[in-house]
Amino acid sequence: xxxxxxxxxxxxxxxxxxxxxxxxxxxxxxxxxxxxxxxxxxxxxxxxxxxxxxxxxxxxxxxxxxxxxxxxxxxxxxxxxxxxxxxxxxxxxxxxxxxxxxxxxxxxxxxxxxxxxxxxxxxxxxxxxxxxxxxxxxxxxxxxxxxxxxxxxxxxxxxxxxxxxxxxxxxxxxxxxxxxxxxxxxxxxxxxxxxxxxxxxxxxxxxxxxxxxxxxxxxxxxxxxxxxxxxxxxxxxxxxxxxxxxxxx
Amino acid sequence: xxxxxxxxxxxxxxxxxxxxxxxxxxxxxxxxxxxxxxxxxxxxxxxxxxxxxxxxxxxxxxxxxxxxxxxxxxxxxxxxxxxxxxxxxxxxxxxxxxxxxxxxxxxxxxxxxxxxxxxxxxxxxxxxxxxxxxxxxxxxxxxxxxxxxxxxxxxxxxxxxxxxxxxxxxxxxxxxxxxxxxxxxxxxxxxxxxxxxxxxxxxxxxxxxxxxxxxxxxxxxxxxxxxxxxxxxxxxxxxxxxxxxxxxxxxxxxxxxxxxxxxxxxxxxxxxxxxxxxxxxxxxxxxxxxx
Amino acid sequence: xxxxxxxxxxxxxxxxxxxxxxxxxxxxxxxxxxxxxxxxxxxxxxxxxxxxxxxxxxxxxxxxxxxxxxxxxxxxxxxxxxxxxxxxxxxxxxxxxxxxxxxxxxxxxxxxxxxxxxxxxxxxxxxxxxxxxxxxxxxxxxxxxxxxxxxxxxxxxxxxxxxxxxxxxxxxxxxxxxxxxxxxxxxxxxxxxxxxxxxxxxxxxxxxxxxxxxxxxxxxxxxxxxxxxxxxxxxxxxxxxxxxxxxxxxxxxxxxxxxxxxxxxxxxxxxxxxxxxxxxxxxxxxxxxxxxxxxxxxxxxxxxxxxxxxxxxxxxxxxxxxxxx
Numbered sequence: 005x006x007x008x009x010x011x012x013x014x015x016x017x018x019x020x021x022x023x024x025x026x027x028x029x030x031x032x033x034x035x036x037x038x039x040x041x042x043x044x045x046x047x048x049x050x051x052x053x054x055x056x057x058x059x060x061x062x063x064x065x066x067x068x069x070x071x072x073x074x075x076x077x078x079x080x081x082x083x084x085x086x087x088x089x090x091x092x093x094x095x096x097x098x099x100x101x102x103x104x105x106x107x108x109x110x111x112x113x114x115x116x117x118x119x120x121x122x123x124x125x126x127x128x129x130x131x132x133x134x135x136x137x138x139x140x141x142x143x144x145x146x147x148x149x150x151x152x153x154x155x156x157x158x159x160x161x162x163x164x165x166x167x168x169x170x171x172x173x174x175x176x177x178x179x180x181x182x183x184x185x186x187x188x189x190x191x192x193x194x195x196x197x198x199x200x201x202x203x204x205x206x207x208x209x210x211x212x213x214x215x216x217x218x219x220x221x222x223x224x225x226x227x228x229x230x231x232x233x234x235x236x237x238x239x240x241x242x243x244x245x246x247x248x249x250x251x252x253x
Numbered sequence: 254x255x256x257x258x259x260x261x262x263x264x265x266x267x268x269x270x271x272x273x274x275x276x277x278x279x280x281x282x283x284x285x286x287x288x289x290x291x292x293x294x295x296x297x298x299x300x301x302x303x304x305x306x307x308x309x310x311x312x313x314x315x316x317x318x319x320x321x322x323x324x325x326x327x328x329x330x331x332x333x334x335x336x337x338x339x340x341x342x343x344x345x346x347x348x349x350x351x352x353x354x355x356x357x358x359x360x361x362x363x364x365x366x367x368x369x370x371x372x373x374x375x376x377x378x379x380x381x382x383x384x385x386x387x388x389x390x391x392x393x394x395x396x397x398x399x400x401x402x403x404x405x406x407x408x409x410x411x412x413x414x415x416x417x418x419x420x421x422x423x424x425x426x427x428x429x430x431x432x433x434x435x436x437x438x439x440x441x442x443x444x445x446x447x448x449x450x451x452x453x454x455x456x457x458x459x460x461x462x463x464x465x466x467x468x469x470x471x472x473x474x475x476x477x478x479x480x481x482x483x484x485x486x487x488x489x490x491x492x493x494x495x496x497x498x499x500x501x502x503x504x505x506x507x508x509x510x511x512x513x514x515x516x517x518x519x520x521x522x523x524x525x526x527x528x529x530x531x532x533x534x535x536x537x538x539x540x541x542x543x544x
Numbered sequence: 545x546x547x548x549x550x551x552x553x554x555x556x557x558x559x560x561x562x563x564x565x566x567x568x569x570x571x572x573x574x575x576x577x578x579x580x581x582x583x584x585x586x587x588x589x590x591x592x593x594x595x596x597x598x599x600x601x602x603x604x605x606x607x608x609x610x611x612x613x614x615x616x617x618x619x620x621x622x623x624x625x626x627x628x629x630x631x632x633x634x635x636x637x638x639x640x641x642x643x644x645x646x647x648x649x650x651x652x653x654x655x656x657x658x659x660x661x662x663x664x665x666x667x668x669x670x671x672x673x674x675x676x677x678x679x680x681x682x683x684x685x686x687x688x689x690x691x692x693x694x695x696x697x698x699x700x701x702x703x704x705x706x707x708x709x710x711x712x713x714x715x716x717x718x719x720x721x722x723x724x725x726x727x728x729x730x731x732x733x734x735x736x737x738x739x740x741x742x743x744x745x746x747x748x749x750x751x752x753x754x755x756x757x758x759x760x761x762x763x764x765x766x767x768x769x770x771x772x773x774x775x776x777x778x779x780x781x782x783x784x785x786x787x788x789x790x791x792x793x794x795x796x797x798x799x800x801x802x803x804x805x806x807x808x809x810x811x812x813x814x815x816x817x818x819x820x821x822x823x824x825x826x827x828x829x830x831x832x833x834x835x836x837x838x839x840x841x842x843x844x845x846x847x848x849x850x851x852x853x854x855x856x857x858x859x860x861x862x863x864x865x866x867x868x869x
Contacts, residue, residue: 055750081752093750095743098550098736105551106740107751109733115753116761118734121555125733129551146552168751292660343847349659350605351846354802357795358842365836477791481671484664492660518679525672529653529665536657 006069008033008172008202009085014053014063016226023049024060024226031172035202038217040210040237042246046226047206048090051174055087056080068171081110086170090177090206092157094164096150100141103149103160104132107167135163138196140189155186162190166197173197175205179212191216214238222246262393264511267468270399272506273406274465276499279486280413281454287430287493289447291341292349294356296458296483297476298363303329303459304471305367308376318381322463329459330452337451360476367473375470402464409460410499417495426450430493485528489538497540549601549739555731564813568716572709579708580780585820586715587776590722592801592812594769597726599798600807601735602762603742604655605663607794608670609770611650612643614789615673616771619643621690621784622683630696632714636775643771644764651763655756667791674790689785693778704779711780718776722769729765730809738762799838802845805854814853 009031016024023046031037039047052058054065056077064073067083075083095103108128109115123129136142139159144152149160162178175194179187194216197203207213213220213234220237222229224246230237237243282296303325310321336359344352380398388397417423425446429436437443462471469479486505490498505524512523532538571582591613598604616639623629623638654665677684684690697703704710729735740748741755748755778784787793796819804815827834849856 057746077749078752078754081750087750089747089750093744093747095740095747097743098739099552101552102550102736102740106736106748106753109737110751110753115733115737116758118729118732118761120733121728121731122549122551122733122736123553123555123731125551132551164747164751286660292663294663340843340847350599350603350806351850353605353607353663354798354842355846357798358839358846361795361835361839361842363839365832365839368835369832480791481664481667484660484667488661488664520675520679522672522675522679525668525675528668532657532661532665533653536661538661 005032007031007066008035008068009054009204010066011054012064012066014050014060014065016049016053016058016060022226024053027063027223027226027228029221029228031202031204033171033202034199035204036216036218037202037204038213038220039204039206039223040208040213040220041223041229044225045223047223048176049226050223051087051176051206054174055085081168081170084171085174086165086168086172087174088161088165088176088178090180092154092161094149094157094160097148099146099148100136100152100160100163101129101132101145104135104163104167105129107164108132111168132163132167135166139163139193155182158182159186159189162193166193171201173201173203175203177206177208179207179209259393260514264514265507266395267399268507268510269503270402270506271465271468271510272503273403273410274461274468275482275486275506276461276502277406277409277464278458278461279483279490279498279502280410280495281451281457282483283487283490283492283494283498284426284430285447285451285454286487288426288433288450289345290433291345292352292356293341294353294480294484295359295363295476296455297480298360299329299333299455299458300462300465300479300483301363301367301471301473301475302332303462304466304475305371305376306459307463307466308378308471311379312377318384322460325463326456326460330456333455334448334452337448341451360480363476364473367475371473373473375472376466378466378471380467398467402468405464406461409457413457414495422446422449482524485524487538489528489531491538491540494538494540497538500539549730550736551733553731561810564810565716565720572712572716576707576709579712581820581824583708583712583715583780584777585816586712586719587773587780588797588800588816588820589813590715590719590776591770591773591797592804592816593722593726593809594766594773595797595801596806596809596812597729597738597762597766597769599801600811601730601742602738602759603745604759604763606654606666607663607791607798608666608668609766609797610789610791610793611670611673612647612767612770613774613777613793613797614677615646616640616643616774617778617784617788618677618684618690618774619771620775620778621693624693624695624778625685625690626683630694632695632698632779635695635779636718636772639775640768640772643774644768646771647764647767648760651760651767655759655763670790670794674786677786677789685785687786689783691783693782693784695779695782704782708780715776715780718772722772726769727809729762734758734761799842801852802842803852805852808851808854811852811854818853 007030011027011029014024014027027050041047049058053060056075060073064071066072067080067085070083072080072083095106105128108131112128114125133142133145136145139162141156141159144156149157152160158178165173179190182190191212194203205216217234219231220234221231222237222243229242229246230240278300282293285291285293306325306328307321310316310324311318340355344355384398384401386397387394388400417426425436425441429441429443429446433443482505486498486502490501508527509521509524512519571578595609598606619639619642620635623635629635650669654662657665678686695704698710698714702710737753737758741758745755774788777788800815800819801812803819804813805811823834845852851858
């Protein structure tokens, strides 16, 4: 069975600092996976390695069976990979509608059309509004992204990634620092995603992790500590040690 | 053959002097850009101002040469602090376009003031007696002033490198260049560090402009004409690095001198082409941080 | 900045957009002594539009845009003086092509680099072009420039008269076409994606956009437009000299654009109009103070009036709207 995304022996060092060590990772099609670990474990670095923002010092990354190790971020997105960022990475001086439309336009390959007007792209605008509606912010479609409160910005961050209709979705702390109304919407949106999409979440909120994930990977200091079902991880002594320190049995 | 060898030595010598001047002027730009992330295109104005201070001190006020050099450093450093507090500080977080525009505005003002105060002609440098004439070294004669430039610049550069490598200030600068937010969180007063470093870098530019007034003529068009060379030194050397721009400055100094001597029809053409080629090969510069 | 691009924008022509053309017609009929200044303004509006595409809409800062302007200007001059090719339309077309090729080559070099390096390279390329024009005296006339550039009548009918009437109308026509093309691009999905690149390059990559490719397109197009503007200048003055190259015209253009308002198309109209008219009256009398004034103006705009003249107009209108409520 071809994995949605897979890494073999991925290592990453900056000089003497090793941030990823021999990571072998598999995300099957339709996965509901969580990546957890203490701060500085290298979780975001790993996502950057998966998406191509960083190139590994050694090892390979596979997307749907295809070796994408030397492909750029944009190329990997075209092959079905989507992500959100830990820090809101939006088009600040553009409207919420534009933020999502840009994403859909890229997916539909109309973003290089220079003769037609953007405003006449009815299909794209409609789809964008539907997506915003799903996340409950269609009323803010004309607001500039920078003028939104943090929680709503996080929803826009999510909408941009969803607009790509990716086959693999990597979410970096999607609900971190988000008020409950918006985080509820984010979780609902994730739940409503088609089951064929492989989803991996980086999270610190253990309630969310245990509710969402069918499988969990624990990353510590750039190395995979262990992998397993939520029950297995919850009962794993090593995980307890890492999070709570020695002496907690 | 001997005359070719002689011209080779001469080119190397003059190139070395020019390169050192370029470095003394540009190193401040490299550090402040690496430290503050602020695109200061007006750096050449400081160099020019230093040159004017020297020339005016020597010819109008008959100030002795060493004192005049000291003034070129300190007056410019002082002025730069004032400018930093009044203008630069407001744009530290701003987008690059605004920083570029601000500093271009400062260039225009500097150029206009120079023209209004001193006229458009090149300023002649009245060197003290003991620095004129020839200096004999290994059976060859070299202009004494150029020898002085090389020796004095080496001292300044040595002092700078020592300061950055061995002092607390230097450690703070290196830490802040590496990771500004981290440096702040361990208590480094980055604001004050910026001001001090900016003053030092601008003062050095003033000193370099003054020292090199004999090689790169002091005239109102100075900041615009020389800007591209300072930027080349910093980009080719690598932003925020200390040793990189040194190598770059020497390379440019020698290459430019060689071209002007042997292929004057090309002028600075070769330097621009070489810079483009080099940056295509190594986009972060020779010693720059590769992200 | 008013949201006038993208998917939520209204691309229909607003009544205010007709004003520049009405204004030009008025100038033609009622101010015939100012037609040569007028033509110069029209040329610089086209030049400024080309710069706004890359600085305002795509977020690429360049200090050497005059390289394309100058290359276009010299191509037109060289075609006429050295090759006796004087048809104005053909000469514009070839100048655009040559500038576009230069844009393609230099774009490939600079668009992959970051910040300071990119800025420096734009300066270096502009300095390079100036150096070439200065030294290749046989072709370019060196420091003396190329004079006696003759232009054939447009479509065989309209002669370039000495009152500058034909030149003015010719520049107006070319500007109109250029403006129309630029406006189409700005309101298109491509234009929206350019603004996306300016706003967040990383995010554009993360949604699969070929950022480098898009920037190459717009940079080449902008170079072609600037080249056309340069060629127009040569056709209008029947002369081309070194002052079309280097930092000076590049810096001036940047000032004009900032003065009018960057990233909003009509800033490229307002800026050159105000700047060139002021320059015509003031710079000749007090050249030193003119440079000083420009410097102070830049500081003022950057510190207090970031949107330029149009930005201030927006704010004043906003006050009125606010008090009307």
